Amino acid sequence: MKILFDFLPIALFFGMFKYAESSRDWAASTATEWLGFMVAGGVVGPTEAPVLLATVVVIVATLAQILWLKARGKKIDAMLWVSLGLVTVLGSATIYFHSESFIKWKPTVLYWVMGGSLLLGQLVFKKNGIKSLMSAQMTLPDAVWRTVNFSWVGFFAVMGFLNLWVAFNFPTSTWVNFKLFGGLGLMLVFVLVQAIYLNKHIKTDTTP
Template identity: 60%
Template sequence: MKILFDLLPIILFFIAFKWGEGHREQAAAWMTQYLGFAVSGGAVGPTEAPTLLATVVVIVVTLLQVVVLKALRKPVDRMLWIGLGIVVVLGGLTLWFHDETFIKWKPTAIYWVMGAGLFITEVVLGKKMLNQMMGGQIQVPDAVWRRLGWAWVAFFAGMGVLNLYVAFNFPTDIWVSFKLWGSLGLTLVFTLLQGVYLSRHMPAEATDKAAS
């Protein structure tokens, strides 16, 4: 359930963009009428409408995630706060300047913030944050956690670069699809590889227990 909650802004960004692609004139008219105050010149054109509509959706959904968690008196993850700040700033700039460049930087900014956070906590401070995120029940040598920390830092750095490459070398619709399916697929593959790597370094009795 939490995975779906975390992915909700990306999924709805994708859906909003695809709808806007198929209804450019309608999306442009709606945004001009109701959100003209948020864009320079007060009008949205059909060409830019899909991206700007998707940007509005992702800002609203991310904000609603925080509001819902607060209303339910549940803790708001630090990365959600950071993501909200990034999407409001870059999304706001995208809307005002009619320029999708800003929102295309959002995934990279989040990847690099996550990578920097892991580098500080896992590599520099050695707090075994990855172990804590996995429930703290996996017993492997500290050196394994350090190597895994470096691997995640490299993964986030690489994903940030890959997002920029796709964003600025392919049409926007390709980037939007990659933002959902490509990023999700690569993350799942990397997570599976992480599980295989950990299993190779777990004590035999722990591995047998996990298998049973």
């Protein structure tokens, strides 16, 4: 369920973008009415309107996630705060300059922040971030935990580069599709492959 919760803002971004893309005149007039005071020139055209409206939705959705967790007394992951900061800063730049280039960088920066945190923790602070998250559910040799941690570092690094490649070599609609289906699909495949690897190394309790 957590992965669905994490991907909710992306799904809402996708939904708004697709709807606005199919109704560009409505999107342009709505974006101009709602966001005109925030954009350079005060007018949003039909080409950039879909991504601007979708950007507003993802900012609101990410903020709503944090408020919902706070209302329930749940711990808010540091990465969710980072995500809110990134989407607010880059999203605001996208809205003001009415250019999707800024928001397209957000997934990459977030991937690299997560990967960099795991790498820094392992190499500098000698703390395995993945082990800290998963050790309560399974027992593994330290060497395996290191492999798992570095595999996540590599995954986040590759996903960051892949996002940029799709974002700046294909139409925005293709990037939006990849952002939801490609990101979620590759994450699920990676987790499945890793689960198979972990299953071979999990220590079992042999106590009578």
